[in-house]
Amino acid sequence: MAEGHVKPNGPDLVEGIALTDLPDGGKILGHCRDEQVLLVRRGAEVFAIGATCTHYGGPLADGLVVEDTVRCPWHHACFDLRTGEALRPPAFSPLACWSVEQRDDRIFVGEKRKRTAPKQRNGSSGQVPQRIVIVGGGAAGFAAAEKLRREHYQGSIVMFSNDEAPPVDRPNLSKDYLAGKAPEDWIPLRGESFYSRNDIDLRLNANVASIDARSGEVVLADGARTPYDRLLLATGAEPVRLTIPGANLPHVHTLRSFADCKAIIERATTARRAVVLGASFIGLEVAAALRSRDIEVHVVAPEKRPMERVLGPQMGDFIRALHEENGVVFHLEDTASSIDGNKVKLSSGDTLAADFVVAGIGVRPRTGLAETAGLILDRGVVVNAFLETSAPGIFAAGDIARWPDPHSGENIRVEHWVVAERQGRTAALNMLGHREKYVGVPFFWSQHYDVPINYVGHAAQWDEIEVDGDIIAKDCLLRFKREGRALAVASIFRDIESLGAEVQMERRMT
Template sequence: MAEGHTKIVGPDLAQGIALSDLPDGGKLAGHCGGEQVLLVRRGTEVFAVSATCTHYGGPLAEGLVVEDTVRCPWHHACFDLRTGEALRAPAFIPLACWTVEQRDGRIFVGEKLKRTAPKPRSGGSGPVPKKIVIVGGGAAGFAAADMLRREQFQGSIVMISDDHAPPVDRPNLSKDYLAGKAPEDWVPLRGETFYSKNNIDLRLDTKAVDIDLRSREVVLADEGRVPYHRLLLATGAEPVRLTIPGADQPHVHTLRSLTDCRAIIEQATTASRAIVLGASFIGLEVAAALRARDIEVHVVAPEKRPMERVLGPQIGDFIRALHEQHGVVFHLENTAKSIDGRKVKLSSGGTLAADFVVVGIGVRPRIGLAETAGLVVDHGIVVDAFLETSEPGIFAAGDIARWPDPNSGESIRVEHWVVAERQGQTAALNMLGHREIFAAVPFFWSQHYDVPINYVGHAGQWDEIAVDGDITAKDCLVRFKRKGRTLAAASIFRDVESLEAEVEMERQMPT
């Protein structure tokens, strides 16, 4: 997403500030040459970088400094203070850096440094592959291709996607873009010239149907073949489809792609009433986006509380109340039995009328290609700590990958955008011969009207929920624990504490 216009605040750092105004470990936002600059002091060193995150423009002065990095308070992107490099998704573009001079007890920010390509990592093992193929045009596939070129991989990259559009910022499709608050140029992860400029052969509307393990080729639906030395499967997930009578009508939608989102927006321009089936994150974000368009929204879902399985009963009750305050009508412990024209018949016997229906009842990992090829599959594609599948040279990342999570000690599969991007980055490094364990703490965020919910970690089950603050006052950090150990934490307007919980989980992992 593009950054908005930043208001110039704070001291003029070209004129200098007293060293005593910036304590060790401290941050200070100011400006230099008409741009917002963040100063960070680490011992005797002082760094000057852009003050806003290159992902969504989060204020880094409100983030967390961890060793020689700074983390964004909004969506946990991480940047190197020395080089500005975007170390972790969801940010891919580096921060600008400035020279810093200390003299006479004062700190002065000088010229903006020219951006240089990051140095590739050393220490890779084995021969460098010449041909890398990525199957999938989502978060993981894009992040892998981007990382390969950032690491100055000189070989060919073929990216096979059965989508009609280049990789997009999918979270926006159920949030600001769907609500009509974001222009379409915020939606692509990168502009069209990115792929040609970086010599990435992006093949859209192209379907892979098999992998020939002996010849090391990906077989396409049109019977074409694409040879590889390393292969990344990043096929993502697909929406669970309704199987009830009437589910195949044109006014019944799922939301996964940009095409899906455009179809819903087009219908919303003339509609006055919608039904959302499912009280998942996607379902309720869609409900909020449609309410922003003044559409009457009814949510039908089988559970007793929205999101209780992931966020617990207290946050579930809060989310329901929040949506009700904005006019959403819930029909919980209920499912749709049939759709007859504009009428939806419920399992309770009632009937609801709506101009269109959005189905958000979950997704399934797209593991058919892996199954056809004979890779080991168990509720996802089984990968090792390096994201390599049972077949050497073939990796998997994103919604399809089931990996050993060092934090929970379990083998898990997570359907979160930032996790997919970070796995794509790690898989790229490992395809180049680096043995980097994927140990990032899972993170996701969800937006409901003006309330963001950040979640770090993974808690499939817990025996204790510890609430610090007040959920109903939109000021809390909620820890999900098992046997006294924090496995995950959800927060509302406790951004720094969310980052601190992430760091705490990183540090408690076995080494």
């Protein structure tokens, strides 16, 4: 996350630097008064922008310049060098920009430029809808609403969420916030005033019962109806629930919502021992967060290695060793058979003591609304390249959407936060008639203690894993290949190479 105020470093850009100090394509980190500024040169032009990503404060000086943009090394947000606009999630807020003057072979940074709203794009086809309804208050739903207003859409936006909290930064719920390293005010994606200020009718604790596609209405559980001209389904996924005896005890938790996270934190304040069921990304991030709170953690999972299905055996062995070094005890190739008070009985016959249990045994897409509306399903809601479902005017994005991925050549559905945000953005444009294909390269990140893992692309299957570097030394890049072609790349502390892999995958499509 972003750090507090620190003394600016680098050259004083108000005093200027020599033009020869900034080669074409180069970057220099400096400061303008007490603010960090990044200078970037593209040919004869020099741009001065804020030096830290507006998502989590990643250092853009360590990022990658691609044409007239700069990409964050941490989580692959992308910004326009000319305007500072956040072009791609996970960042939404723009960077500050400064005026730049060149004289006598020197570069001088002047005043901070006044921020201007992004220009309205041209080229929409068809009539602009007057009423847009979004079902879902997660990543995709929020990104769609935000993008609609950023595109100067003047019509009605109604956003139904069955959560009690406004859209939150869900990745943080299993990472820094759960670990006690992030304050609560970092969790909302935007403050509550954002919705009223942008005339977004956010309705919390709202349960949508059905969609009447023929009349173009959303029907709520209380029978109320809300009409729409365009509808976005962004209902996300829900945790798979335990079905074993004791699964409904009050100290057995799942982690999906802000309320879930706060309930786990409350338990953790007095607990000494926890059992985590599942060695998935969510399960092991929870384990790491609880270890940072000095809680004894046992992880129970049916796999031989954690995360092997996604990251392969070498990375799986590394992740297990990393967690064991930090005190986690694994019970692999085993499952919980029952929970009786503070005891978790395993299928192997072992019994574990637990003050509380967190079940991270997977999620399933919430496709019930789509199914009752008669939309075509295939292990998710089937959409075309424009994220439109089989019903005209109804779009789907995020965890429920199965889309034609041009990179793998397959129809895929992934449960990545950044993918959901980027799909929400694209769906917003297409609800306005812009006909923009979703061609984003899937990306996610995971955090385990001080080790970040970045993953670009999508490889459901591979026949070769090419390892560059040293996994144990936490300096590596793994290419997951099928028939000689890299479908995905996982990396630890290889940020520039991870960004480069993303760009390479994008350029395959052009």
